[in-house]
Amino acid sequence: MTLLSPTLELAFDLISRPSVTPEDAGCQDVMIKRLEKIGFSVEKMPFGDVKNFYAKRGKSGPNICFAGHTDVVPTGPEANWKVPPFSPQIIDGYLYGRGAADMKGSLAAMITAVEEFVLANPDHDGQISFLITSDEEGPFVDGTTRVVDKLMERGEKVDWCIVGEPSSTNTLGDIIKNGRRGSFSGDLTIYGKQGHVAYPHLAINPIHLSVPAITELTNTHWDDGNEFFPPTSFQVSNINAGTGATNVVPGTLHTQFNLRFSSELNFAAIKEKIIQVLDKHQLNYDIQWTYNGEPFLTRPGKLVDAITLAVEQTANITPELSTSGGTSDGRFIAKLGTQVVELGPVNATIHQVNESVEAESLNQLAIIYQRTLENLFLNNTLTK
Numbered sequence: 338m339t340l341l342s343p344t345l346e347l348a349f350d351l352i353s354r355p356s357v358t359p360e361d362a363g364c365q366d367v368m369i370k371r372l373e374k375i376g377f378s379v380e381k382m383p384f385g386d387v388k389n390f391y392a393k394r395g396k397s398g399p400n401i402c403f404a405g406h407t408d409v410v411p412t413g414p415e416a417n418w419k420v421p422p423f424s425p426q427i428i429d430g431y432l433y434g435r436g437a438a439d440m441k442g443s444l445a446a447m448i449t450a451v452e453e454f455v456l457a458n459p460d461h462d463g464q465i466s467f468l469i470t471s472d473e474e475g476p477f478v479d480g481t482t483r484v485v486d487k488l489m490e491r492g493e494k495v496d497w498c499i500v501g502e503p504s505s506t507n508t509l510g511d512i513i514k515n516g517r518r519g520s521f522s523g524d525l526t527i528y529g530k531q532g533h534v535a536y537p538h539l540a541i542n543p544i545h546l547s548v549p550a551i552t553e554l555t556n557t558h559w560d561d562g563n564e565f566f567p568p569t570s571f572q573v574s575n576i577n578a579g580t581g582a583t584n585v586v587p588g589t590l591h592t593q594f595n596l597r598f599s600s601e602l603n604f605a606a607i608k609e610k611i612i613q614v615l616d617k618h619q620l621n622y623d624i625q626w627t628y629n630g631e632p633f634l635t636r637p638g639k640l641v642d643a644i645t646l647a648v649e650q651t652a653n654i655t656p657e658l659s660t661s662g663g664t665s666d667g668r669f670i671a672k673l674g675t676q677v678v679e680l681g682p683v684n685a686t687i688h689q690v691n692e693s694v695e696a697e698s699l700n701q702l703a704i705i706y707q708r709t710l711e712n713l714f715l716n717n718t719l720t721k
């Protein structure tokens with residue numbers, strides 16, 4: 338086997354550990370060992386089955402936090418993998434294994450970047466921290482959100498945060514996420530009265546009653562979005578009603594919907610509007626809400642400038658800022674008043690069989706992270 342770079346060697350070690358959510362399988366201990374060696378003080382913060390840690394180096398000044406998760410999604414059918422999912426291999430320049438892209442490759446790159454930076458600048462200004470969880474792919478209840486609550490309680494200041502989620506689309510660094518949309522779902526049951534279709538005056542048809550309301554909700558203009566977010570959208574994901582018989586008016590209709598919303602709106606305001614529409618149509622209903630998170634947005638500023646410059650210096654491309662995609666742990670960290678961006682490798686194969694990432698791109702990613710630190714702490718020409 339050819340000699341691996343320190344970043345790839347660490348990525349191999351982490352991928353070899355079958356840390357299917359919420360398992361950590363020793364990944365965090367590997368990271369903690371490396372961080373303690375270069376002067377980090379580490380605080381383990383387990384909650385329930387979930388392992389988390391917060392580590393920090395440096396006494397004062399702005400705090401840049403590297404955030405990520407050691408858990409991975411299940412492998413799917415192992416027989417469909419080119420390599421066993423927890424036995425990483427490089428084939429034709431691509432590193433294969435569960436977590437290679439999401440996001441053990443990024444974790445390895447963060448560690449080696451910080452090691453290099455600290456070696457060259459042992460007395461650096463500011464503080465460097467890590468916030469790592471094993472509950473990002475799972476229910477995200479006992480992970481980053483709990484750690485953030487603890488940090489908030491004690492007034493910990495985190496100025497900047499880089500989440501290692503695989504943000505890149507075609508080539509490393511082409512996309513930096515500077516926000517994410519908010520998301521929530523509704524589970525709506527509309528009640529009618531079951532009866533024979535031949536005697537409609539004795540029944541109340543919940544399908545007929547709900548269609549105008551659902552149509553109004555789907556046609557509602559929620560907002561225009563803004564320069565970073567597309568307009569908010571309401572999508573119906575499921576509708577069920579009826580007994581299967583053609584001569585029965587059903588007693589209930591069950592529907593589910595989801596909203597992805599911009600930073601122009603919030604959960605409470607949208608919820609109020611939905612209830613208003615349902616009440617206007619005089620429906621008899623129950624509704625359950627599942628709230629996945631408020632949107633967050635990091636406007637261009639020192640962090641965006643520093644990481645954009647680092648990508649330009651390393652990959653020779655200018656990254657595009659984007660808020661697309663699902664939710665991420667960035668939304669929890671943003672609650673600390675932190676500027677949050679996400680930058681990681683190409684996401685083409687995440688959550689699939691044969692998850693893989695160009696091996697060299699992880700070495701490049703480590704250089705980008707290291708240069709971001711240099712741009713933040715050593716480059717005085719960047720704006721605040």
Ligand SMILES: [Zn+2]
Nearest residue numbers: 439440473502
């Ligand atoms: Zn991830």
